[in-house]
Amino acid sequence: MSDLQSHFSAASLAVVQKQLWSWGLHVLAALLILIVGFWVARRIGRFAARALERVHHDLTVARFLESIIKIGLYLVVLIAALGQLGVQTTSLLAMLGAAGLAVGLALQKSLADFAAGVLLLIIRPYKVDDFVEVAGVSGTVERVHLFQTRLRSADNRLLAVPNGKVISGVITNYSVLEQRRIDLVFSIALDADLRRTLELVTALLQKEERVLTDPALSVGVLELTDTGVQIFARPWVQASDFWATRCTLLENIRIALDEQEIRLASRQSLAISSIDQHPHAG
Template sequence: MNLDNILEKLYELTTNYGFKIIGAIVIWIIGSWIIKIINKGVKRLMSKHGYEESLQKFLLNLIGWILRILLIVVILGKLGIETTSFAAILAAAGLAIGMALQGSLSNFAGGVMIMIFKPFKIGDLIEAQGELGSVKEIEIFTTKLLTPENKLVIIPNGALSNGNIVNYSDEGILKVFLTIGVSYDADIKQTKEVLMNVLTSHPKVLNDPAPLVSVSGLGDSSVDFAVRPACKVEDYWDVHFDVNEQVKEALDTAGIEIPYPHAVEIQKQG
């Protein structure tokens, strides 16, 4: 092969592929610039709506990779490479990965839903999936709760987002539900006054909503009173334990009996 043939081949290659390569480089540069602009816009939008930092990073990475894959497919098409089979391979790989990680994807989707719609936040006291605790951490795949016994509970976000969630902290106020039983010999009006005095004198019991003391039922051996003080969420257990203790002391001081089971012995005379 002489020099003329070599130069002719180089000219053909340059003519056929040179402009395509240059075009592909230009598309890559412009496409990368557009991807950066899109990521910045999405980040500003998510920050404006208060998305969690971990969710922002994950979604930005996910969007970035999807856009880069699409950009590579466009460049391959520009170079004259058949992209139909490439796209089919990507689709098949995506389907296989999706089936293999079905549970994980469900948890991921649940985590995204929790972070977007925010049924609770870190520090909230919630009840879900049979567990009660304060939210310690919200991750993409799981949510961690710290129970009153100081146990760490890890709940998959898929199950959490699809089940019932009771958020005790959302309103900022909780009512403590107590039932106090007194003897049938006790004066109802006096008993209500004694119980109400305990509630109104407690520094952590709120005046609004006002505490409630009312007869809730007539038991086998006691008149049952519903005692309902309201307090801030963080004061719940203090009020719960204090009121129980102070009610016992106040009833003893007032001479009001708290009934307890009695055994009656019956003897048959022979």
């Protein structure tokens, strides 16, 4: 009987040793996967960040992309290591997927803003200090976060606009181009001297030093109405000079019309067209 017990004890010990050896190999393989996988993930993340930095010259975007890539690769490496240890990764992925779906449904709007923030950081429709109009509001860009864009309005209010609303609408950037056109529209009386009015306005625009010669300015008749003749004046200026030049031209044109006794049409006034109603855009 003792010989039989010794035989079974030796066999059991051999099985345990074999299992420990096998388990040790799996643990070693899992550790190797983690070490090598994390090293490769960091290298790939840094390579992608440097490549994006060369293209966009933006350290914030590059670092954000590096973090996203590394986190994604870390998860892949971790799942591979757990699979090497015998963990049922299929069930684990299913649980993670279900949890992710639940969190996604609960944070649907926030995730949409997050995704929009990623797109804004990549496509770069505006940058800090640009004057923009987004989601029905306008202001100077103070900072672009992952979930919202912060603007400083013309009357010094801080506006936080969700990135989801920004990306889903029209983005107007008044600062990205160097030149802007001023659109002035006013009406003179039907009996006013049209030719003299056009010559007068043209001379005033040409006299203004901030008005560019290329592109060339244009002055002409926009429309004939029952109450008067609509005149347009469209000079081009540097974007930084837009509002100062606009104000000066409005004042000078009105004064010149009064001096020449050229009457404005009834119930009409000298005004800028409705497409440019955003103070401090330049």
